Amino acid sequence: MYQPLADKIRPKTLDDVVGQQHLLGKNGLLRRVIESGSIPNLIFYGPSGVGKTTVASIIAKQTDRKLYHLNATTAGIADIKAIIDELDTFLTPNGALVYLDEIQYFNKKQQQSLLEFIETGKITLIASTTENPYFYIYNAILSRCTVFEFKPVEASDMQRAVDRAFMLALDGRDIPVESGVASHIAQAVGGDVRKALGAVELLVSGAGENGITLADARQAAQRSNMRYDRDGDSHYDILSALQKSIRGSDPDAAVHYLARLLEAGDMISAARRMLVIASEDIGLAYPQCAAIVKACVDSAFQLGLPEARIPLAQAAIVMATAPKSNSACMAIDAALADIRAGKSGDIPAHIKDAHYGGAAKLGRGLTYQYPHSYPNHWVEQDYLPAELSGAKYYEFGPNKTEQTAKTYWDRVKGRK
Structure with a gap:
């Protein structure tokens, strides 16, 4: 039966895993937790093809637990309950480790249903997600799990996996591999080990008369380094x-x-x-x-x-x-903060609309002073509601343009 190359060379120990040294290096916290044998409920967060499933398998092997692999796109709580039914039997003498892939596809009710199983310690949950867990996983689950972030594998680490993949895929066959093929794949796959191994398998199976060429590698790995999801x-x-x-x-x-x-x-x-x-x-x-x-x-x-x-x-x-200033942004945000805090007050009568019959009887616009009728088109009068008198939202930035304006208005308003 056909077995993908990625499965054939899946790492069996933590030392075989490429990348993730921040987690699995000699002083990595996740490595120390795994080696202790006392595994808490975990959430593995990171892009596809960077070792999340592989590490879960290694944890199960090193702790001598049965691994149940479920995918949240097709599984449900009934599948979890079926696993619980096997507990305390000869099938799971050391307990069960449930690896729930793409947990973000479980709705709130499904995620909350997991609590009764993980809180009793009947199962150890390792959930994985390609989406930010703090956006997609509910707090009840997050508070009971430790989140570890897996990162795209660096090209230098990826090279080791690609070289090993070529060695296994070629299996002693005399198929020439053009210089630069392995390094191109390692660089082009955007940190996705599974994608790199898939490219190697494709190139070996489709090798032509000239062997495996760099042109073939470029075609096999084209645009694959782009990790982009408009909703992710x-x-x-x-x-x-x-x-x-x-x-x-x-x-x-x-x-x-x-x-x-x-x-x-x-x-x-x-x-x-x-x-x-x-x-x-x-x-x-x-x-x-x-x-x-x-x-x-x-x-x-x-x-x-x-x-x-x-x-x-x-x-x-x-x-x-260009020179930078966020003074306008800061000014409107400060004004909005006051509005949202209920600080508004009545608009001063002299600047209310007075273009209708009866406005004068209501005292609208009676004492308004038209700035264009005064020197420098400015006259001192109140514009803010009395409740906010003296409020300061805009501060001139230190750049040349705003300081020039500040100098002008300081002179006009007699501040200097």
Whole structure:
């Protein structure tokens, strides 16, 4: 019977696992927990193909427990209960370890139903998820489990797995492998060991007269290093990285993360986020930036990809190299905080609408002073409700543009 290469070379010990040294290295906490033999309920969080299932299998073997592998996309509580029925029998003399893959697909009721089983200690639960557990797993489960994050495998570690896979897949056959094939696969699969082994198996089975070429490797692993899901963590992580790179004035990082979004075909998210950045992070330090970014975004949507990459890159670089100010964002957030706290008060009568019959009888606009009738188009009068008199929301930023405005108004308002 056919057995995938990934299963044939699945690691049997912690030392055989590639990557995850932060968890499984000599001083890794997860390794120490496993070696102690006292296994708590665990949640393994991380992308596909990085060793979550493999480590669960090793835990079961090292603790001499029977491993039950369930997938939350097809399993239900009835499957858990069926496992409980086998407990205290000759089938599970040392207890059961239940590996529940993709736990995020269990709804709230199903997740809560797990509690009665894990709290009694009848089973040890290891749940895995590719989604952020703090978003998708309910607190009742989280509070009873320890979360360990698995990360994409670095190319240097991946190379070991690829070399071993070629050795096993070739099985002594004289099939030449062009230089650079293994390193290309290790780099191109985006930290996914299963994907790397699949590429090796494909290349060996489809080897031509010239053996396994670099061109074949590029085709087998094309675009596979892209980890992107518009509804998942990677989507928000890339957008966050794009904004923080622009905010941090790093144009190289900014175009890198923009490229990742565009390569995934998500121009809309990139454009929308850059429109926000123009006002949130550049703001009043360079007010014209908002208009420039809007023009670049409009051009991008008129052009479409691939040409759209150029105006969007222009917008990203303009913002990354522009002076920064978040004073407008801070001002509106401070004002909103007061509103939400119930601090509003009545609008002063002199600035209420007075363009209707009877307004004067209500005292509307009687003492309003028209600023354009005064020197420098300014006159001192109250605009905030009496309850908020003296409230300060906007503070001039330290950049040249805002300081120039501050100097002007300090002079006009007689503050200097």
